[in-house]
Amino acid sequence: MRTGWLCKATRNPGRVAHLGPDGAESKPGSLAALGMRRKDRQENGNGGNLPPQPAPFTERKYILPFILITSLFFLWAFGVNLNDVLIPHFKSAFSLSDFQSSFLQVAFFGGYFLAALVAGRLMERIGYKRGILSGLFLCASGALLFVPAGSLGVYGLFLFSSFVLACGQSFLEVAANPYAAILGAPESSERRLNLAQSFNGVGYVVALYVVGPMILSATVPSAEDLARLSPAVLQAYRASQTATVRIPYLVIGGIFLVVAAVIYFAHLPEIREAATPEEAGASASWEGVLAHKHLVRSVVAQFLYVGAQVGVGSFVIRFVMHVQPLLGPRGAARYLVLHAVGFMIGRFAGSALMKWTSASGLLAVFAFGALICAVVATSTAGAIPIYAVVLIGFFHSIMFPTIFALGIKNLGPFTKRGSSLLVMAIIGAAVVPPVMGKISDLSNIQRAFWVPLLCYAYVLYFAVVGYRPKPALTAEAAPAEL
Secondary structure (H helix, E strand, O other): OOOHHHHHHHHOOOOOOEEOOOOOEEOOOOHHHHHHHHHHHHHHOOOOOOOOOOOOOOOHHHHHHHHHHHHHHHHHHHHHHOHHHHHHHHHHHOOOOHHHHOHHHHHHHHHHHHHHHHHHHHHHHHHHHHHHHHHHHHHHHHHHHHHHHHHHOOHHHHHHHHHHHHHHHHHHHHHHHHHHHHOOOHHHHHHHHHHHHHHHHHHHHHHHHHHHHHHOOOOOOOHHHHHOOOHHHHHHHHHHHHHHHHHHHHHHHHHHHHHHHHHHHOOOOOOOOOOOHHHHOOOOOHHHHHOOHHHHHHHHHHHHHHHHHHHHHHOHHHHHHHHOOOOOHHHHHHHHHHHHHHHHHHHHHHHHHOOOOOHHHHHHHHHHHHHHHHHHHHHOOOOHHHHHHHHHHHHHOOHHHHHHHHHOOOOHHHHHHHHHHHHHHHHHHHOHHHHHHHHHHHOOHHHHOHHHHHHHHHHHHHHHHHOOOOOOOOOOOOOOOO
16 A cells, blocks of 8 residues: 555645656656656546547648538539529519429429439449549539520420439539548537538528529519510510520539549548448448438438428528519519528538537527527518528528538448438428428418428427437447357
C-alpha cells in the first residue's frame, strides 16, 4: 500500500503530487508527470474536466474532394428549383390548371425515383466518381433537350426533358450525399452534409434571382383573354412564352459538361464503407438494408418532407397571387426569392449550429417551426400568410441533409443502398404537389397548404423519436466464437 501519496498530498492541501513507477513524487514538468497526465486523459476522456471537443470537420486530404462535391450541390439547384418558375410559366403558356401544371414535378421526380432504383446498385459496382460523371452527363442531356422543346412549344417534350434531367440529378444525389457525409469523421457527417447542401441553397437563390426573370413574363393574360385570341395568335403567344427557356437551359447544359470535365481529371478517393462483423456475414440484399428500422423511418420522413418542400415551392407564386391578386408573376416571384434566401440562410446557420447542437434536436426545432408557419399560412388573411410561407423556406433548409445523414447512420456496407432508398423517397415530390394542385382546383391554394402541414408533423416525430439507429456492432461487442 502506497501511503506516501496520501502523506505528500496532505502536507500541501490543494496540491496533488504525481508519483512515478517507484512511488517517488514526480516534478510537475517531468516526463513522468506528463505521462501521468496523458494517462489521466486517456482514462477519463478529454482530459478529465475539459469539455468535450467537436469532431474535426474533415481531414486535409479530403478538402479538395469535398470542394468539388460541394460544387455539385450548387449546380443541381438549377435543375430542381427552376421548376418553381416553370410551373406558373407553363400554366399560362399552355392554359393549364394547377393540377396539370404540377405534372412537371411528377415527370421530374418520377425520373428521380426510377433512376434511384438502379443508381445505388450501380454505384456499388462503378464507384462514386463514375456515378457522379454518369449523373452529370445525364443532367447535361436533359438540360439541352429544353432547347428543341422550347422551339417546338410542346408541353410533353418539356416533361420528357425534365425527366432526363432528373435522372441525372438522381445519380448525383445517390453519389454526392453519402460521399460528402463520409469524407471525414462519422461524428461530423451531419455538419459536412449540411454545409455542402448549403451551397444548394445558394444555387436556389441564384437560379430564381438570375434565371427566373429571364423566363417569367411581367404580366399574364387571363384565361378569358386567351380564349378570345384566334388560333394563330394563341399559337404565336405560346411560342414566344416557351422560347424563353432555350438560352437559360443551353447555358445550364454547358455548365454541367464543364463540371464533368473537371471531375473527370480530378482525383476523388474511392472510400469503401467497412462492414461490421455482423454485417460482413449478412447477405447484401434489400432485406439486410431494410433491417435498419431507422432507415425505413427516415425514408418516410424524406418522402413527406421533399413532397412538402416541392409542393410549397411550386405554389408560392400562386399562393401570393391568390392572397394579393394585383401582383403579377414577377411581383409574386419576389416572395419566392425571399423564400429561397431564407432557405439559404437556414442551411448555413444550421451547419454552424450543428457544431454544438445535436442534428436530431435541431431538426425537431425546424420541423416545429415549419409546422407553425403552415398553420399560420392556412388560417390567416392579408400579408401574414405570405410571410409565413416565405419563412417556411428557412425551416425547410436543414431537413433534407439532416434526415439523409441520420438515415444512413450505422449502415456500413449498406450505405449506398440506403442512400438510394433515401433518394427514391424524393418521389414524394411527384405525389404531394398534384394533391395540393387538386385541392386548389376544388377549393383554393391556401387550403392546399394543409397537406405540407401534415408532412411536417411526421418529420417532427422522426426528429424526436424515429431517428435512433441500432448501435453499430463493434469488435468488442461482437459475440465471441465458441
